[in-house]
Amino acid sequence: MNGRPLALFAAALSGIVFGFGLAVARMTDPQKVLNFLDFAAIPRGGWDPSLAFVMAGGMAVGLIGFRLDRRLAAPFVAAAFQPPTRTAIDLPLLVGSALFGIGWGLVGLCPGPAFANLGTLAESILLFVALMLVGSWATGLILALSVKE
Amino acid sequence: MDQFTPLSATVGGALIGLAATLLWIANGRLAGVSGIAGGLVPPRPADALWRVLFLVGLPVGALIGAEVGPTLLPEIPTSRPALDVGWPVLIAGALLVGIGTRLGGGCTSGHGICGLSRLSVRSLVAVLVFMASAAATVFVVRHVIP
Numbered sequence: 140m141n142g143r144p145l146a147l148f149a150a151a152l153s154g155i156v157f158g159f160g161l162a163v164a165r166m167t168d169p170q171k172v173l174n175f176l177d178f179a180a181i182p183r184g185g186w187d188p189s190l191a192f193v194m195a196g197g198m199a200v201g202l203i204g205f206r207l208d209r210r211l212a213a214p215f216v217a218a219a220f221q222p223p224t225r226t227a228i229d230l231p232l233l234v235g236s237a238l239f240g241i242g243w244g245l246v247g248l249c250p251g252p253a254f255a256n257l258g259t260l261a262e263s264i265l266l267f268v269a270l271m272l273v274g275s276w277a278t279g280l281i282l283a284l285s286v287k288e
Numbered sequence: 289m290d291q292f293t294p295l296s297a298t299v300g301g302a303l304i305g306l307a308a309t310l311l312w313i314a315n316g317r318l319a320g321v322s323g324i325a326g327g328l329v330p331p332r333p334a335d336a337l338w339r340v341l342f343l344v345g346l347p348v349g350a351l352i353g354a355e356v357g358p359t360l361l362p363e364i365p366t367s368r369p370a371l372d373v374g375w376p377v378l379i380a381g382a383l384l385v386g387i388g389t390r391l392g393g394g395c396t397s398g399h400g401i402c403g404l405s406r407l408s409v410r411s412l413v414a415v416l417v418f419m420a421s422a423a424a425t426v427f428v429v430r431h432v433i434p
Contacts, residue, residue, distance in 0.1 A: 145314075146314070146338060147341055149310060149314035150315055150345075151345045152310065152345070153310045154307070154342035154345020154346050154349065155307075155346075155348050156304075156310065156349060157307035157308070157321075157345065158345060158348060158349025159350065159352055159353040160302070160303030160304035160307060160349070161300065161304065161349075162300070162349070162354045162357055162364075163296055163299055163300035163357050163361070164296060164297050164303075165293060165297070165364060165369075166300065167369055169369060169371055170369065170370075171369070173426055174291060176425075177427070177430055178423050179427055179430070187293075189291075189292055189297040192294050192297035192298045193297045193300055193301035195298065195301060196299065196301025196302040196305065197301040197304045197305035197308070198301075198405050199301075199302060200301075200302050201401055201402065201404070201405025204308070204309025205402070205405045205406050207309070211313065214313055214315055215313060215314045217314070219316055221316050221318075222318070225393050225410070226410055228409065231392065232393060232414055235387070235388045235392025235393065236417035236418040236421070237388070237417050237418070238391065238392075239388025239389045239418050240388070240417065240418035240419065240420065240422035240423075241425045242381040242385035242386075243381075243396075244422035244423065244424070244426045245373065245377050245381035245384070245429065246371065246373055246377065246378060246381035248381070248382075249395050250325060250389060250395045254346040254347060255346045255349070256347070257346070257347040258351040258354075261370075263371045263378055266382070267378055267381070268382075270386065271325075271382045271383070271385050272325060273383070274382065274387040274390070275325065275326040276328070276390075277386075277387075278386070279390050282390070282391075
């Protein structure tokens, strides 16, 4: 795909629109994310349901958008659709998702907003993204080794 | 409830859904940010450049959104968000997000926006698990430890 300028343009455009959407939705603000995750605030007052509306807005478009592939033999600028290869509900899915949730709840940043905040060039964001990538890449290499053996 | 911003949240969410739709129908790829970043290692040179361009697009789009957003919707403040955690928590959180999303095969965008839109049961399970563990973590940090 590297040799196809249109595919590269589409990837960049998707990233830009994605980042723009995150900023408009204010999901780049860790406090706002944590204020959603603080469900104890529902009876006490001060809970912020905004993140649920972000998901709803995204799914309203996505539920239609991801069905458009049925009308296409192939993506517009690539050879084939590449759906996920893993479909099982297994232990790595459960453990990984639980660990991710703890990290997300500690800081209020998930991968999308972490990258989107890189433009602030704050040291804390740079460190977060760097360590997030180290964690992901190290885990990926370990998983690849364990599959080969 | 003055912090509840339904309009900007819904509009922003729809834009995220649009971006994910674009990457799927144009490139045949799922817009899971952890997967796109994680896929850079082990390196496969022919598969790397689109990932980098998508990831660079995120802060570019966010900077534009932070500038233009407040003029479009009064719900969007001109003040920039900030992190409010100490270094040890930041480091632990970053590593947990990296390890967890790789092990679980996705994050809020991949399992959340894309997976749920594709009606994936695996993604629904992942979303329920990370939402529950994130909420439990926030509960402990905000209401148990202090």
